[in-house]
Amino acid sequence: MQSLACPTCGAEVVFRSPALPVRVCDYCRTLVVRYSQSAQAMGETAVLPFDISPVQIGTQGQCFDQSFSIIGRVRWAWDDGAWNEWLMLLADGSHAWLGEAMGQFMALREVKLAGSLAQMIRRLMNDAPVMPGESGNIAGHSYEITDIRTVRCIGCEGELPFTAPAGWEALSVDFRNRDGRCASFQKDRHGPSLYVGHHVTLASLQPRNLRSLPGWSLHPHVA
Amino acid sequence: MSPDDSSVRTLSCPACGGTIAMRAAGYTVTLACEYCGTLIDATHPDARIITRYHEVQASLAIPLGTRGKLRGVEWEAIGWLQRTDGWAAWDEYLLFNPYAGYRWLIAQNGHWSLGTMLTAMPQRDGGDLIVGRRRFSPFYSGSTARVTRVAGEFYWRVKVGEEVRATDYVRPGFMLSLEQDDREKSWTISELLTGQEIGAAFDVAPPPAWLPGMTPLAHQPSPYARRIKGWWPIAVLSFVALLVLATLFGWTAQPQGFSLSAIPDGPTVSQTFGPIQLPLGRQAMTVEVETPGVEQGWVDVDVAFVDRKTQDSYDAYALNEHYSGRDSDGYWSEGARAQTLKVTSLPAGTYDLVVDVQAHHWGSSGSFAYDTASGTYKAEGLPPVEIVLTVARGARFASNFWLAMLMILVPPLLMLVLHIMFENARLAQKDGSPADADDWLQGMQSP
Amino acid sequence: MSRSSFLYALWCLGVLGLYLAAASQGYSPFADGGRTAGAYRAYGPTHK
Numbered sequence: 001m002q003s004l005a006c007p008t009c010g011a012e013v014v015f016r017s018p019a020l021p022v023r024v025c026d027y028c029r030t031l032v033v034r035y036s037q038s039a040q041a042m043g044e045t046a047v048l049p050f051d052i053s054p055v056q057i058g059t060q061g062q063c064f065d066q067s068f069s070i071i072g073r074v075r076w077a078w079d080d081g082a083w084n085e086w087l088m089l090l091a092d093g094s095h096a097w098l099g100e101a102m103g104q105f106m107a108l109r110e111v112k113l114a115g116s117l118a119q120m121i122r123r124l125m126n127d128a129p130v131m132p133g134e135s136g137n138i139a140g141h142s143y144e145i146t147d148i149r150t151v152r153c154i155g156c157e158g159e160l161p162f163t164a165p166a167g168w169e170a171l172s173v174d175f176r177n178r179d180g181r182c183a184s185f186q187k188d189r190h191g192p193s194l195y196v197g198h199h200v201t202l203a204s205l206q207p208r209n210l211r212s213l214p215g216w217s218l219h220p221h222v223a
Numbered sequence: 224m225s226p227d228d229s230s231v232r233t234l235s236c237p238a239c240g241g242t243i244a245m246r247a248a249g250y251t252v253t254l255a256c257e258y259c260g261t262l263i264d265a266t267h268p269d270a271r272i273i274t275r276y277h278e279v280q281a282s283l284a285i286p287l288g289t290r291g292k293l294r295g296v297e298w299e300a301i302g303w304l305q306r307t308d309g310w311a312a313w314d315e316y317l318l319f320n321p322y323a324g325y326r327w328l329i330a331q332n333g334h335w336s337l338g339t340m341l342t343a344m345p346q347r348d349g350g351d352l353i354v355g356r357r358r359f360s361p362f363y364s365g366s367t368a369r370v371t372r373v374a375g376e377f378y379w380r381v382k383v384g385e386e387v388r389a390t391d392y393v394r395p396g397f398m399l400s401l402e403q404d405d406r407e408k409s410w411t412i413s414e415l416l417t418g419q420e421i422g423a424a425f426d427v428a429p430p431p432a433w434l435p436g437m438t439p440l441a442h443q444p445s446p447y448a449r450r451i452k453g454w455w456p457i458a459v460l461s462f463v464a465l466l467v468l469a470t471l472f473g474w475t476a477q478p479q480g481f482s483l484s485a486i487p488d489g490p491t492v493s494q495t496f497g498p499i500q501l502p503l504g505r506q507a508m509t510v511e512v513e514t515p516g517v518e519q520g521w522v523d524v525d526v527a528f529v530d531r532k533t534q535d536s537y538d539a540y541a542l543n544e545h546y547s548g549r550d551s552d553g554y555w556s557e558g559a560r561a562q563t564l565k566v567t568s569l570p571a572g573t574y575d576l577v578v579d580v581q582a583h584h585w586g587s588s589g590s591f592a593y594d595t596a597s598g599t600y601k602a603e604g605l606p607p608v609e610i611v612l613t614v615a616r617g618a619r620f621a622s623n624f625w626l627a628m629l630m631i632l633v634p635p636l637l638m639l640v641l642h643i644m645f646e647n648a649r650l651a652q653k654d655g656s657p658a659d660a661d662d663w664l665q666g667m668q669s670p
Numbered sequence: 671m672s673r674s675s676f677l678y679a680l681w682c683l684g685v686l687g688l689y690l691a692a693a694s695q696g697y698s699p700f701a702d703g704g705r706t707a708g709a710y711r712a713y714g715p716t717h718k
Contacts, residue, residue: 004231006231006233007231007232007233008233008235010378013231016288017287017288017301017375017376018229019276019287019301019302020276020288020372021272021273021276021374022234022245022269022272022273024245025233028242029242030231030233030234030242030243031233031234031235031242031243031245031254031273032231032232032234033231033232033233033234033269033272033273033422034229034230034231035229035230035231035232035268035269036229036230040272042272042275042276042277042279042374043279043372043373043374043383044373044383045373045380045381045382045383045384046302046304046373046374046375046376046382047273047375047376047377047379047380047381048376048377048380049301049319049376049378050375050380052321053321054321054322057407079380080380080381080382081378081379081380096433101378102324102340103319103323103325103376103378103380104324104340104342120619122397131405131409132254132403132404132405132406132407132408133402133403133670144344144408146407146408146409147406147407147408148406148407149406149407175345175431176342176343176344177343178343178344178345178346179343180342180343180560182342182344190639199342199343202304202322202324204324210322213321216297216320216321216322218322260674312687391702394681431688449672449675450672450675450678451701453671453674453675453678454673454674454675454678457678457682458677458681458682460682461682461685461686464686465686465689468686468689468690468693469693470692472694473693504694504695505695505696505697506696507696507698507701508696509699512685520694535705537703537705538704538707539701539702539703540702540703541702564702564703565698565701565702565703566695566702566703566704566706567695567697567698567703567704568695568696568697568702568705569696617696618696618698618700618701620692620693620698620700622698622699622700623689623692623693623698623699623700624689626699627685627686627688627689629683630685630688631682634678634681635678
C-alpha cells in the first residue's frame with residue numbers, strides 16, 4: 001500500500017491498492033485523487049502492484065538443509081512486470097538466491113557452466129533464439145523452458161556480491177521440471193550464468209522476521 | 224519500468240473551493256460540493272477516473288478490494304479480467320494474500336472455480352496428464368484465449384487484446400489448463416467450488432442447477448453419477464428384501480379338488496362345492512381350471528366364492544378353448560386347456576364354490592334334434608366335457624413382485640437417463656477426438 | 671448417507687411396505703377376480 005500526504009492538510013492518506021483512484025482524507029475530508037497512467041486506462045490495462053514482499057532483509061529461515069539469512073535484493077523488471085531476487089547467506093558461508101515472482105519462490109544456487117551442456121543452454125549462450133517448451137538436461141535432470149524475457153535491473157539493496165551497474169540488462173530464462181525442480185539462465189554483458197534449485201513455498205522455508213504488512217495478519221502456517 | 228508514477232491532488236469545488244462529497248448509487252457516482260451544491264462536470268479528468276472506476280466496480284460480482292476467507296486463508300480480490308475463446312466468455316478474479324501468494328477465481332455460467340498455478344509440470348501418460356494422483360483427460364485444444372476487459376492490479380500489466388494459446392484437460396470437478404505464448408508457458412489447476420464455499424467466502428449468487436437443455440462446464444461433475452453410486456446398494460438391498468417377502472407370501476396350501484362335466488351346447492351346468500375354510504384374516508385363492516378334453520370348442524367357467532354367512536361373492540371366470548387343424552404349413556393348434564385363476568382378498572369365513580359352466584363345440588359330429596325348449600336345432604350326442612377344479616389357499620402373485628421391482632428401479636433409471644443427458648451435453652463441447660468410453664467412465668469418477 | 675440416498679431408501683421402504691400390505695391382504699391389482707357383491711355382473715370380453 002501507498003501512504004501519501006494529503007495535499008490539503010498533510011495528513012496520511014493510505015491507498016491500499018494502486019488501482020484505487022480516490023480516497024477521502026480522514027482529517028479534512030477532501031477527496032484525494034491519485035492520478036496515474038494506469039488509472040486512466042481502467043478497463044483497458046491493469047496496474048502493477050506496489051513493490052511489497054513478505055520477505056525483507058533480515059528474514060531468516062531454512063533452505064538447502066541449512067539456515068539462511070536474507071542480506072540483499074535485486075529487482076528485475078520487463079515492460080509489463082517485475083520480480084525480486086533475494087540474496088540468501090547460508091550457514092556455511094555460501095550464497096544462494098531466492099527468486100520471488102507471481103507469489104512463487106525459487107531457491108537457486110549457481111552452478112559452473114562447464115562440461116557437457118544441453119543443446120538449449122548452448123544455444124542460449126550463443127544468443128540463438130529458444131522457445132518455451134523446449135527441453136534438455138541440466139545437472140542430471142530434464143527441464144523444460146517456461147519463461148524467456150529480457151529484463152532490466154530497477155533496484156538493489158543490501159549486501160550484494162557485485163556492484164550493480166547502471167542500466168544493467170540481461171536475458172533471463174526459467175526452467176522447470178516434473179519434480180518441482182527449477183533452474184534459471186542469465187546472460188548479460190559479463191557473460192552467462194546458470195542457477196539450479198527447486199521451487200519452495202514460503203511456509204516450507206520456516207521463515208522468521210517476515211515483513212509485517214498493515215491490514216494483513218501473518219498466514220497461519222507462517223511464523 | 225518502474226511502478227507507474229502517480230501524483231495526488233485534491234479535488235475541490237471549482238466554484239467555491241469547498242469540499243466535494245462523493246455519493247454512489249448503483250452504477251452512477253455524483254460529485255457535489257457540500258457547501259454550494261455545484262456538481263462536478265462528468266468531463267472533468269478526475270471525475271472521469273472516479274466514475275469509470277466506480278462503474279466497473281458496480282458491475283462486478285466481486286468488487287475489487289473485497290476480502291474473503293477461502294479454505295482458511297484470507298484473500299483480497301485485487302484484479303479482474305474478462306476473456307473469451309471465441310465460443311464462450313468468462314471472468315477471472317486475481318486473489319492475493321502477501322504470505323500465501325496468488326490464486327484465481329474463475330467465473331463461468333454462474334459457476335466458480337479456484338485456480339492455482341503449478342510449480343511442477345504434470346506427468347504425461349498416453350494422451351492424459353497426471354498431477355498429484357489425479358488423472359486428467361484432454362478436452363479443449365487449439366483454442367486462443369483473448370482478454371476483452373481488465374481492471375485493477377495484476378502481477379503483470381495485462382492489456383485488452385492479449386492472447387494465449389490454451390489447452391485444457393479435465394476430470395470431474397477439476398480442470399488443468401496450459402496457457403502459452405512466445406515468452407512463457409504456464410500450468411493452472413482449477414477446482415470447481417460448491418455454492419456454499421464461494422457464497423460463504425465472497426457472498427456471490429449460488430451456481431444454477433443443471434436442467435436438460437443447458438450445457439454443463441467441461442469439468443462439471445454429474446450430480447446424477449453421485450446419486451447412482453449412492454443408490455445402487457440400496458436398490459440391491461431392497462431387491463433382496465423383496466425376494467424374501469415374495470417367498471414368504473407366495474405359497475399355496477391345502478388344495479381341494481372338485482370336478483363336474485358339461486355337455487357342449489347343452490344347458491348351463493351349475494354346481495356348488497364346499498365347504499372351503501378360510502381361517503386367516505384375508506386370503507387370496509388360487510383356482511386351477513383344467514378341461515383336458517376340450518377340442519374345437521370352448522368352455523366358459525364362472526366361479527364364485529360365496530361366504531356362507533354374509534353371502535358376499537368373490538368371482539372370476541376362465542375361458543378354456545382349443546382349436547387345431549392342418550393347412551399348407553402343417554399342423555397348427557391354439558388355445559389353452561388349463562387356466563389358473565387368482566382371486567384376491569377373501570376375508571376369513573366358510574365359503575361355497577359356485578361353478579357355472581357352459582361349453583360349445585364348433586362343427587357337429589352328431590345328429591341334430593329339435594329342442595322344443597329353446598326352439599332351435601341342437602346337436603345331440605356330443606360327448607360331455609370334463610372340468611377339473613383345484614382350489615388352494617393363497618396365491619403367488621408374480622405380477623406384484625415385478626411391479627414392486629419396477630417401482631424400485633424407476634428412480635435409479637431416471638438418474639441414469641439424466642446422467643446420460645448431462646454427459647452428452649458436456650462431452651459435446653470436447654475438441655479433438657470424439658468422446659469415447661474412457662471419457663464416459665471418467666465422468667462417473669468422484670472428484 | 672447423503673440426503674438423496676436417504677430419500678431413495680425411504681422410497682424403497684415405501685414400495686416394500688406396499689408390497690407387504692398387498693401380500694398380507696392377498697391382494698393384487700392384476701388378479702383375475704375379486705369381490706363383486708352387489709356389483710355389475712358382466713365383465714371382460716365374452717367369447718360367445
